[in-house]
Amino acid sequence: MPLITLKAQIHADPQTEAVLKDAMFCATKVYNGLLWHLRKEYEEKGQVNISHKNLNRILKELPRAKGYYSMSVQLTRDEVREAYKSFFALKKKGLTQYEAPGFRRKGQLSPLKYVQSGFKVEDNKVILSLGTSREDGVRQVSFRISHRPDIKYERVGELSIIYDKDSGRIEARLVVEVKACENGGTGKAAVDLGETVLMACAFYDGTVMLYSGRLIKAVRRYWQKVRTSLQQNSRRWKEIAHREKEQVEYLLHVVTSHFITECARRGAKEIVIGDLNGIRESIDYGDRLNQRLHTWPYRKLISIMKYKGALMGIIVRDDVDERRTSITCHACGKIAPSNRRHRGLYACSCGWKAQADINGALNIYERAFQVSPVKGSSGRVARPVAVSFLLGWHGVTEPKRKGFLRASACGCPSIY
Known part of the structure; x- marks a missing residue:
């Protein structure tokens, strides 16, 4: 069990x-x-x-x-x-x-x-x-x-x-x-974690999904601005930090629940995630970006995904080496940082074009299972399904009441 x-x-x-x-x-x-x-x-x-x-x-x-x-x-x-x-x-x-x-x-x-x-x-x-x-x-x-x-x-x-x-x-x-629920599936999926694109997911049948992380970024950025005017570790500062934590964790639960349910529906039995251990020690992009990345809740996201996967009979592991997966062409294997033309686009001279995070997820899938879920060596990946989530709360003047977050939040996904 x-x-x-x-x-x-x-x-x-x-x-x-x-x-x-x-x-x-x-x-x-x-x-x-x-x-x-x-x-x-x-x-x-x-x-x-x-x-x-x-x-x-x-x-x-x-x-x-x-x-x-x-x-x-x-x-x-x-x-x-x-x-x-x-x-x-x-x-x-x-x-x-x-x-x-x-x-x-x-x-x-x-x-x-x-x-x-x-x-x-x-x-x-x-x-x-x-x-x-x-x-x-x-x-x-x-x-x-x-x-x-x-x-x-x-x-x-x-x-x-x-x-x-x-x-x-x-x-x-x-x-x-x-x-755990009975799961007779045999499929697999790979996930590339990020900040703007929270999760880029590649399934065994070649279909792909993107989960937006913009709302989580907005929530964290908003509450961090509010805390700058408060004395650190004061009672009000701690209340704000706790509220931010609740809202971010709520969003992580909404996203992972939707993804695990989608995996079960598609017959996926195993999910692999890139190994991010030590990433905080290895990044240095300046004080401002470092502060954002060092508070990136990827460990919490993986933890939630593991226990929700366990309930659905899905194995979730995060032991796949993801080094250079974001700059490696999934079609020809060429490693070139310049192939990431701009945010969201990976284009290689061999003709391969894909959303950059999806390219990383496909490479993680191939490393984990020694097979590519995408047929053919060139061309474009099918347009991914993008999933975003809208919430109905804002501001610091929300009335204090137990469970306000769940009561006032609309966790329904908007798929486009």
């Missing part, structure tokens, strides 16, 4: 919420305590021992380790260990600009993580174990959760309690097993 991460709101009384926050604060103290001892060890011995045995020895010296569930304490320990392992890997590659893992901010609420044990979820009621050694004597807490009603899951494998600093609420994240 496919696994998806389900976001849920927590409904708890003030006393329960206070206990949860205290346990999350304990997780921060344990994380920082482990780092402090490791740094001290490095100063004294010139090396750091991140073995489980050494970290467990340090945990016995941290009084806050008794403030939450023992298995969750071990997961905090593993976070520290993985942070140092990543640092050592970077250092081994000669990347000296990276510093050792840093302390978490004083007062920060770290996630409480539970894997397989220490929690119980029944009929939207959660029971969490906090161990047997808390100073206040509280061993467990219970509270209700609410989430999307259309998701039916078989089993909860992991549970995390997190603090959402944008909304200021404690929330739950459940990794659940869901029953």
